[in-house]
Amino acid sequence: MCLTLVLAWAAMAWAAQPIKIGVVDVQQVLNQSQRGQAVKQKLEQDRIGRQKELDARQQELVKLQAEYEKQAPVLSEQAKREKKEAVERRFRDARRVAEDANRDFEKKVREAEMETTREIFAVIQEYGKDQGFGLVLERSSIIFSAPTVDVTADIIKRYDGKGAK
Secondary structure, X not given: OHHHHHHHHHHHHHHOOOOOEEEEOHHHHHHHOHHHHHHHHHHHHHXXXXXXXXXXXXXXXXXXXXXXHHHHHHOOHHHHHHHHHHHHHHHHHHHHHHHHHHHHHHHXXXXXXXXXXXXXXXXXXXXXXXXXXXXXXXXXXOOOOOHHHEOHHHXXXXXXXXXXX
């Protein structure tokens, strides 16, 4: 009888152990970590380079259009029509190139975000195991958490530390 009481008491005490819970803001890790900022900066440089190329094409098209308008009064109807079609074709081609470039860039951004998020999740899992957490939640999926359970700063440090190695 005594043994049963001791075992029951031990089971209740074990069940009453609090679970260590942490909360992390993954978006904040992306925005504030050195590694996340480096990825964003690289993407921004790529975007600027692509935009310069598209702007150069646009200026070329504006010159071509101005040339056409200047020559139009002295051209025959057929020559006007041919030149106008050529200009319109170049505008359509430029629009397609711009759309393709935007789609490619958006894809590159999504892939970079997915890869970075995957790396951050791996760091969070490792941190949770190392620190004895029973549960680590993403801030965007919870309504309220006390500031004391926020581990975002620790995750940022650990994530940036992984990049230095």
